[in-house]
Amino acid sequence: MNIVTELLHIKYPIIQGGMGNISNAKLASAVSNAGGLGTIGCGTMHPEQVESIILDTKQLTTKPFAVNIAINVTPFVDDLIALCIKHNVPVISLSAGNPAPYIPKLHEHGKVVMAIIASVKHAQKAAAAGADILVAEGYEAAGINSNLELTTFTLIPQVVQNVTKPVVAAGGIGDGKGLAAALMLGAEGVQIGTRFIATKEAPFHENYKNQLIQANGTDAVIIGRSLGRIRRVLDTAYVRNLLEKEKNGITLQEFSELTTEKHHLIGAINGDLERGFINGGQVAGLMEDIPSVQELMENMIQTAKAQLKFGLTSIETVVSDN
Structure with missing residues (x-):
């Protein structure tokens, strides 16, 4: 039995990451319909816009889906809840942000609460506050990241060792081998974002998808480190200009203005990589095609099963040889 699939009432232990202001019903419903958990990320959107996406999602799927609320990003936390x-x-x-103040109310209304964390300390606090699932996100992930810079491969086993709640791995995962690795590290499932961008159902600009599948392992870069505002994005003309400004001493106010969701939408939706940026995790270096969501997820599951059998056989061979 997989605890995550049981708790979430889904077929596969695969969760879509929240995508902020570029979230949409089409992709979220496709993930849910394919057996995973689709997610609507609220970003800085007004509750009326989020409500519209929720209603559209409910029209497109009867399966469970999630809403991601970034506590310190949105001014509408209570309204969104x-x-x-x-x-x-x-x-x-x-x-x-701190999920503790919101968990009791959500539980009162029968909600399953996932808390996204980046360290053992964060995980223990979220678990003590009552979070049902802990999503441990490594530094490889796209978008806004923790300043702690812990990688997925080191973060997951540390968290698993120190909490009793089910753990989901996030950051740098986009295929069946990554899913298998996460399970072997003790996770009960995975959360992926970047890989879902380059799918047929994802309503993002072709420039965004092409940038992802053409990327190599070093094309997902960090901006904002000098200002304590770490964000992982794809290397584009807009980002190179931003990095040059940062090198020359950009102010926090100017950086914040140049990395608003307005510029995110310009890059991701309009495909204008001169005037806007696109988020992208390090998993972009592994992406080579644009499958349907169903194809991607089924391939992940089949590959993970084969990889786990292969790993077991390899270990038995090593042990027998010694």
């Missing part, structure tokens, strides 16, 4: 309760959203993902 009320919205999720109103529309019976079964799973709430809380990130970028």
